[in-house]
Amino acid sequence: MRGIKVVLVQNDGEARVIDNAPIGTTLMEVGRNAGVDGILGDCGGGCSCATCHVYVDADWQARVGAADEVEIATLDMVSHIVKPSSRLSCQIVLGEQLDGLKVTVAPLD
Template identity: 40%
Template sequence: MAKITFVEHNGTEHVVEVAAGLTVMEAARDNNVPGIEADCGGACACSTCHVYVAPEWVDRLPPKEAMEEDMLDFAWQPDPARSRLTCQIKVTDELDGLVVHMPEKQI
């Protein structure tokens, strides 16, 4: 199990425990974390699970694939270095302590 901290735009934190093999998006959905809409259900066909990864975690995540890069073009105020789609981040034990910040809104 990994603990992931979701930080809402207003600063409210949600710490959830998630089993390895799920995605960060599924962790948010299954724990009713507000701000992660996940309209496409994790198919990387929208940008409504967009987050900004805490700077200290950026280089510790697997690199973005082309499809994720393309979908981030539709996200609210994407940051080239920190923006990720949570549906594309698989939880592993190595992600214990991951912190992600949610944008002001999802589009």
């Protein structure tokens, strides 16, 4: 099965390009497996910790879609760094429509 390309920009400004990210996995799984700084996924993808918080690039927001009520409630735990483009990467399931997706990892504080 063919994967897609995703770009995660770390807080130090380094863009981590991941080619062949498996379709059907979450952005959090891909980032964590690649050792992307700031993608911890402490809850394992259960949408309960906000340790995989990212800012979705403006060009990708419509394709990624909006957060649901549970995700919004979880993001409230880090409300001091939430932006309109905030999403939890554990809730972004990768599909072909997200080939080339670019996000910036939110700070951990």
